[in-house]
Each structure stands twice: as C-alpha cells, then as structure tokens.
Amino acid sequence: MTGKLVYTVDLRESCMLYFPSPEEKLTYPEAIEAVETTFAEHCMGRVQMPPKIYVTLEKGDFRTMPAYLPASGIAGVKVVNVHPQNRAAGLPSVIALTIILDVDTGVPKAILNATALTDIRTGAAGAVATMHLAQSDARTLGLVGSGRQAMAQMKAITAVREIDEVLVWSRDIARAEMFAADNTDQNCRAAPLEEVCGSEIICTTTPSQAPLVKNEWIRPGAHINAIGADAPGKQELDPELLRRSRIFVDDYEQATHSGEINHPISEGVYDPAELAGTLGEVVCGKKRRENMDDITIFDSTGLAIQDLAVGAIVMKKGGGMELPFL
C-alpha cells in the first residue's frame, strides 16, 4: 500500500475526448497501484458507489456502474454487457464503455472504450489480492479458464509476484493448449483441472453456474482469486471450500448479491457473517491472512471505482479524439 494517490485529474479542459484504445496508455504496474489505492479509499469510506444495476436482455444483460472517487477528482459511469453468445459471432462477450464527467460542472469530459480496460482493472484487483494475501513464497499459478480474464490475471499477478510455472485448464482442451502456446515465456502449460487446482495461487475465470473447483483439490495455504462469478446464480467453487477458507470480498453488497458467495448464501450453505473482510481492509492493513495454512479467497465482482481508477490514468496521460459537444 503506497499511501498516496497516483493520479489526480484536472478535467477542466474544454471538449469531449474519445479514446478507442485507452488500454494502450497504461501498464499493469500503473493499473495495480491505482486500483490498490482505490481499494484503500473504499475501505476508508471515501468513495461513492451505488450498487451496479442490471438490465436483462433476451440474449444477455447490461450493467450500469456509476461512481465518484473524490481523492482522484474523477466521476463517471461504466456501461458493460455480458452476452455469452457473442463469441460465436466473433465478438467479445463483455464489451464496455466508460463516461468520465467533470466533477465541478457535470460536463462529459471523455468516453473510453473500456472493453480491454475492464480486463485490466479486474486483473489488477487480482494482483492486489494476491500481493497481500498469497503466501510470500507462492510460485505456482493455476488458471481455471483460458479466456481474456485468465490472461489478465496472469499478466497482473506476474507483475507483482515471481511465478515459476503457470498451469491452465479449459473445458475445451484445445483452448487451454493455445493459451499455453501463446505464453511459453511464462512457462505456461495446459493441465487437468485437478492439477491446476493444486497450484499455490489459483484464478477462476469461467462463467460457470455450478462448482468446478473441488475442496479436496486445494492445498492448505493456497490463495484463490474467484473472478468468474459476477451475477446471481454464477459460482465456480465448492461450498465446502468456501466454509474452509477466509473469504475477502471487493464490496459486501455486490458480493453477497452477485459474487462467488451469492448462490451458497441464497441456498443457506454459506453464512455471510463468516466473511473475513474486504480487499480494501486488507490493503489498509486491517485484515490479513492469519495462518500459513489458511486458504484465502478473493471474491471479485468488479467495482465501478476500479474503472474510474484506471480511467484516471488514461485521462492523466491525455490524447484521445476531440469530439464536438457543447
């Protein structure tokens, strides 16, 4: 935890900017530092972030995520959809746009294509959790799922931890093998699910609606970033594993509604009173891994303040297409 804000934005320029590829402007270390600082702000109650709102469409849904981050002088809204059938049409299943508003006047200052930024800010949160919660000597990374977010978790975590080997699993073994072939520089190889789950750090990034990861596969002391479950009904982890672990959420309200724990809570097999804390509390040093053998889980749903944190970096770096507005 750095204790300082990395970027403070002055949005008082005159015209609206459009950034079609803002991800080209930021590195994982920058994103991780900004997201870490923002989780500290969240812990200290210095953000405004109403719960994300879901609208259901025939083939998917979209979520609207407004927030205000006073310490960074940035406010805005991300709009992001989930359309699982998009892949068949050659489109990403998750597509996002962020609007940045001038805090003093409400004037829209920028529109960001936030599709890749969403991957990065989610990866960055995984890295923050890993940095603070994984055992200090953890050197193996297991990826359950081999899509865009698996890639983001790998890139972010290898930016904060030295990793000797990355194991990857996918329901479609060809996809896992392709992922491994693309990442030989990370010493990545495809492996069976059980072997992947034996890693010291594990990231689950699938859209599963039923537990994939069995309790008995997870070694004592492991750290898990549970990323995939971000809507009611989704879950990736065995409820027994949840009861055996110290679970940290990004945000209580969002996680109990739509995170990994949402289904076990609604089924009565997990008591939210058992939650160990929030990632913000971990960043602020209020909560931590307590024993070497603890299994720690970061239950990520994705917060609007993470989007603003990376948006602030983009704004600070400047550029963008100028659009007429007022």
Place this chain on the structure above:
Amino acid sequence: MTGKLVYTVDLRESCMLYFPSPEEKLTYPEAIEAVETTFAEHCMGRVQMPPKIYVTLEKGDFRTMPAYLPASGIAGVKVVNVHPQNRAAGLPSVIALTIILDVDTGVPKAILNATALTDIRTGAAGAVATMHLAQSDARTLGLVGSGRQAMAQMKAITAVREIDEVLVWSRDIARAEMFAADNTDQNCRAAPLEEVCGSEIICTTTPSQAPLVKNEWIRPGAHINAIGADAPGKQELDPELLRRSRIFVDDYEQATHSGEINHPISEGVYDPAELAGTLGEVVCGKKRRENMDDITIFDSTGLAIQDLAVGAIVMKKGGGMELPFL
C-alpha cells in the same frame, strides 16, 4: 393514443455513431408521438427501467438512467447531471449523454449528446399529459419559470393544443420579459406569478425547494405539469393544492422518491394512496380527468424510457459521426 410503435430500430450496423446535435433530427410532433407510445408500454409493463441512481458531487449531482424498451428494440443509459452553478459559468445546468446499446450483442451503437433531447422528451411528456388531461377548451398557458424547460413545454404543448396566450413568470423579471420578447409569435407576455397561475394550463419548471404556487391561485378545471421537482427536497406546489387535485405521476417509484410529491409525502402532508394514477394509465385510457372542475396535475420526474423513445427516432433517421470502436 396511436396504438402503434412509431420507430423500430435495427441496430445491427457495424460501428459506433456519435451525434453531437441529435435534436436537429426530430420534431416535437415526432417526439410527442414516441413518448406517448412509450408511456403506453410502461403502463402495460413492457419496459425494463430500474430506478434512476443519484451520485452526489460537491456542486451538483449526476443521475444514471438505464432502460430497455423491447417494443422499439432499443436499450441504453442516459447520464445526466444537475449543477445549478453552471449558469454563472455560461454552461447549461443540466447536461446529458445517452449511450445506445445493440440489444442482441450489447455493443454500443451510438452516443447521443442528450442535453437538448432531455428538454424535448420532458416537453413531450408535458404535451402528452396536457393532451389527455387538460380541459378540451383550455387556451391559456402559464409558465412558472422561464428557462429551457419552460420553452420546451411551450413548444410541445402548442404542438398539441391551440393556445391563445402564453403568460410567463420568473423570479428575475428581466428573464421573463426576454422570454416573452423571444416568443411574440406565441402571443407571450411576462406577468405576475398569481396571474400566470390563473391560466388554464400551467407548467412549473423551477428548481424551487419551497412551494411557489399557492392553492388559491389555481382555478377549478386547470391542468398543471409539475416539472421542476425531480430530486428529493424539491417542490413547487402548495401541499393544499396537491390534496385538492388529481395527481398523475410518470412512475410511482421515481415520483414518490423525487417528484413534486416527495417532500409532502416525507412530511406526512400527502398520502401516496391518494395518487390518481400514472401517465401511462391515462394514455391507455385506464385513468382520466373525471369532472370538469377537477384540477389535474402531472408530476414529472423524467423517465429513462422517454430518453430511449427519442433516441430511437434519432437512430432511425441515421447520420452521426462514425467512431472506431471494436
């Protein structure tokens, strides 16, 4: 009530469009017809519209308004601020942007500068209410407030009713006189508040936080569009006038939270059980003015579905700047 949808959108084109001045693409009659049809959809429960979300900033706030209008094949989000001090800086106090999403894929299809569209769709709702609720021989229009929304109400109402004379009042008499001078073609003149309130149709469009319009000034049979109150704490009408009137809201949840009735309800001086119905019910013919002497009030807070209704017209008409996105 036309019973048909005016515009059905096919958003399957390939790139994101930006409309800096979409208001140039639509007329009041088009907007009024689309908004009327959308209120009918609302009445029939055929829309998705979560309550608008407020985020508070130091000098104002912003509201995020997602919705889905299946009958028009359109989904999206409006982001709109209210910064009363903007006027001093030469900026509108209300500035808005609407994102239109492809329903089938979630891909953002267009971004609309919705500042003037917001005026128009609010004016259009006032016209729909006036068309259905005002006495058929009402020919005088009183405007309480002389800003952008007073202009929109006048333009919209004169598109649906023949008006002989428009009276306008402002706290700043010079502004009312300027408004009148700009609208001599509508036989408009500035007048004292009491005289304005003696009109047969009255539109209140001020940001007042205390009642301006006294009960005794309102004639039996009058119709009032109460537009200004759109956030908790705002009110323009005497609570006694509310109790004496048949009040129609745009949306129960939004109006009781932030409409003209929000403050009287929270003070216990108005019982929401007394509400006469919604504008959608009026459009569908389920609710109406019952007696010649009824005072009818339309309590408008502004709905996301109104924004989509006018957005659909813009999309249908085409044009816009092409922006790279995916």
